[in-house]
Amino acid sequence: MTSTSTGDRAGSGAALYLPPSDGALRWARKRRRMRRLSLLTAAAVLIAAVAYLGPIGWSNFQCGGLRSIGSDIREIDGECVGVTDGSFVFQDQFAHVQENIRAENEWAAAQAAAEGLPLVRIAMLTTMTTTADSAMSADKIQSALEGAYVALHRANRTPELGDRTRYVQLHLANEGARQTHWEYTVGRLEAMEDDDVPLVAVMGQGISSDRTVAAAERLSAAGIPMVTGVTTADGIDHDHIDGLIRAAPSNTDFAVALRRHLDARGDIGSAMLVYDSTAEDRYTTTLRTAYEAELGEYIAGSHQPFPGRSIATGGPEVFDPITRNICAAASEAVLFAGREPDLRVFLDALSVRACVDRPLTVLFGVTGTDMQQDEELGERIGAANLDVRYAAGSDPGWATGATEAPADFAAFHAHYSRLVDPDPAGLSDGYAVTYHDALATAIGAVRITNPWEVEAPLPEDVREHLLLLNSEQVVRGATGSLSFASNRGGNPGGKWVPVVSLPYPQDPPAEATYVTPVE
């Protein structure tokens, strides 16, 4: 009882207190420090991860939203660049043709699986976004895509472009409006070599620039064969870059075609050379060199240089002194070695020249131009007493039947009319036929490479077969029976290079078309 009451008395106070042991106190302090350190470390890792992966994820997200996370499309400097199977649309204008390409890719995959045949990928590498100063117009890019789509469809669904021993998918690789992001895109292409459906070739480079050459050299080092699109500069060929051939004529081919044209018409004795003085532009510099080499006997008077990109540097005023010199020299003709935007400005300047009463012929070379669609320009040319002619990669009259076309153009045109546009005007810029032939050439090389093998060929093996596309294995292209051999440095033989009037006449004069030599 006493014990209990004592206990009650004693126990009525505060609860017994036991301080933490020394070890527990130290451990608790250490654990707090470790927790803080862990939190700081975790925060640092998180910040580093966000800093490193965030921009990639965000740039990914900006190009196609959630669907594009993990894709090969990135936003760089406001442009969506990279590689797509057609599902990411680079510009709204291309939505329809890209959807067609995507659907054809799916069909090819399903068909290859059903038949147990190999499936391969070919990438079209070019600019697929446009800005105010982009190298290719959106209309030309669309034409290029449409031409490539027709070749893809023909190759997968008909035997017209070789035996269907391998089905083909076309992936679209955008290097940016001014090719500034070619390195990222080429990196993606290199990685595609090891995909389940391997990349076996690249086609379609469209600008004769140093960046095109740099990209081609890197792809060449990776063993990937290439068939360029509308690049025409001399020096971008198999002789200079191993594994690269091209579908378009070279600038030398243009110069030869123009010489034959001048020889045939016989009414022009001399021509003044007007050239873009931009040393870095391979297209203009090699075009000038080709004029000098092939048309030297016609070139007379002082050469007239102008700074490239004349719109930015002053418009028609840039050409004012040149037009004065042309009039003063009483030139019959001008050989123009410049880009299409500069040509427009030059023609504007010529339309108000002092000697407008005297006829003047303007000659140049280009794979294709959308100036044929510019009716206002056509009227100005007529009113200014100008005769504008250009050596080209195709003739708008082939589609209308106004002029004789290469043997296999009709087959291409039938597919184009059915799949893309029945209006022949769509072919006037020449890009569709050129890109059709570029992809047809790449597919031809893929299909003649070890055709007995059940596996997809290696890019290196395809590369070895590029220069065997001749004789019995020519490419039945829309612009001729294209033949590729080492003696022409991978430039197309059998290629038709017509000289075309601008604007295109209702009844074009009959003139023998220059066909590039096979040997």
Next chain:
Amino acid sequence: MPSATLEDEFEKVKALLGRPSAPAEHYVELSASAPADLLDRIAAALDGRAPHVVIDCGEFSDENLPKLLAAAKARLAMPCPNYPRLWFRRLEVGLVVIERRIDETPQIAYTKAFKEAARNIIAPPATAKRRAQGFVALLAQIGPRIALMGAIGAWLFERRYPSLYEFYKWYGHRDRPGPRHVPESRLGELNNWAHPAGEHGTPKRRLRDRQLIEAMLADLRHAYNRGRLSKHDWYRSVILLRNSHTRAGAVFRERLRSELAELERLGVPPPPLLVVADGRTSTSDAGDDE
């Protein structure tokens, strides 16, 4: 006898909570005049400060001390703030071994049979081992370095979470100086003390209980000798005995005291354990039954 205050009694406990030094006090008996709820108040004060358990000896039979030890083990093994988890693997081996009679075969055959039985009872699960081996084999397909890291990881895991099988070897030496013995031999004896051969065999409970207490003390000693508990001064683990005057309480105290005395005599480091008994002692403090 003057009445004891809470503080006085608690001071006695606090004075012995630190790391024991040899020779050490391991036992505190509260004053008979201390408040009835003192044990609970001490337990409350120990909450979050030290691993402890309140054992009501009235709930156990003096013949079945292993049950009391198992209850103490289960509570002491529960998480205590700042302390690592305390494992009682050696005691668990002993408890597993005394569950049932293992074999009647004498001598060598007995040892072999026991070893087989021990493996079956306390060996690591074969599936877990196979899974670990499969995991390492899977990593080997990625690369030899990854496989090596996986094997090291599995080894570290086994070290951190060893199976009971790793601890039965302790019974061969029991941390005592002198020659080592075959662990199966000692465990066989333990099994025999708990389950003597023959229909009329008498269990040697004292030997059995002291062996189990020794295993529990060894578990505590090893736990406090590694990791964070080996550094600085941590409170001992505390067993609070309620109704320590009962037969079971008296038997436990006596066997613990005997075991501690023997360990001290052999020079084995004192275990970090403190037993606090309520003040009402029993009349009999022995309990030999051999």
